[in-house]
Amino acid sequence: MASATEGAGLSVDEESPVSQKREERLRKFRELHFKRNEARKLNHQEVVEEDKRMKLPANWEAKKARLEWELQVDEKxxxxxxxxxxxxxxxxxxxxxxxAExxxxxxxxRNPDPGFSGYAEAQLRQYQRLTRQIQPDMENYARQREECGExxxxxxxxxxxxxxxxTKEGIDRMVEDVEKQIAKRSKYSRRRAYNDDADIDYINERNAKFNKKAERFYGKYTAEIKQNLERGTAV
Structure with a gap:
């Protein structure tokens, strides 16, 4: 009996490390399974939040910040x-x-120019822009004041x-400024000069632009046809 008990005790002692390893593996497996479920849940939440953000307007963040600021102002x-x-x-x-600075x-x-709203406003802005560029001559001002008196x-x-x-310097300065204005105005118009020697194959300006585009893309293919037509007309 003692020997049997001792044999049974030996078998229990031998199996205990195996059972401990199995329990350890099961515990690790349960932890891994739990972490995987948590990761899946968090990933699903991120996907849902991302979908919500994608459906919001493009300026939602700025609008939200603006609304929060307005609420704070109202509270104050x-x-x-x-x-x-x-x-x-x-x-x-x-x-x-x-x-403040x-x-x-x-x-x-900031550019205060609101754009073209009328010729009177445009003329006023031009006058203000030109007067801001004027550099006063204080010495000449003082001299004229003494000469004119009352x-x-x-x-x-x-x-x-x-x-x-x-004075001659004042006249030269005015002429130079007028020449600058003329040079600047000449850059505003992009209308090309009319060529008197060019063939007239259009009925209006829009048709002329269309013909130029057509000539640019298909001119090399229709050059022979155009020459034959011109020769037939000449004959």
């Missing part, structure tokens, strides 16, 4: 009203000097017509 306004304060004044107090620089860089600031009784004579 309500708080100011509750405390009896002026919101605009509180807002100015919160702006730092660096932000950056906004001023950005405002100066007539430098004329009244209804002053007679100064014909008394002013422009």
């Amino acid at each position: 306004k309500k708080d100011c009203v509750a405390r009896g304060e002026d919101y605009d004044r509180v807002k100015l107090l919160e702006i730092s000097a660096e932000d 950056r906004w001023e620089r950005k405002k100066k860089r 007539d430098f600031h004329p009244t209804s009784n002053s007679l100064i017509h014909g008394t002013h004579v422009p």
Whole structure:
């Protein structure tokens, strides 16, 4: 009996490492299976979120940030009203000097030209642009002021017509500026000069452009036909 028990004990001792390895493998398998399910679940959530983002408008992030900013502004306004304060004044107090300087620089860089809205507005913008380019001659200004005396600031009784004579430098500067304007205007028009020697094979400008395109693409194929037609017309 003792020997049998000892033999049985030996068999249990021999099988225990095998069972431990099997349990370890099963535990690792369950952990791997759990991690795989978690990864699959997270991947599915990411796919769903990505699909939602793809269906949103292109400017959704900017619109969302704008809405959040407007909500914050509304809350601040309500708080100011509750405390009896002026919101605009509180807002100015919160702006730092660096932000104010950056906004001023950005405002100066912004192009105020709204585009063509009428000939009167275009003429006014042209006048303002030209006057901004004028560099005043303070020495000449002071000299004329001394020479004219009280007539430098004329009244209804002053007679100064014909008394002013422009200097040669002023005339040259004006001529140079006018020549620059003429050169700049000449670049605006892209209309090509008319060639008197060219064949007239069109009825209007649109038809002329079409004929030029057709000649550019198919001219080498129709050159012989055109020559035969011209010879037949000449005969």
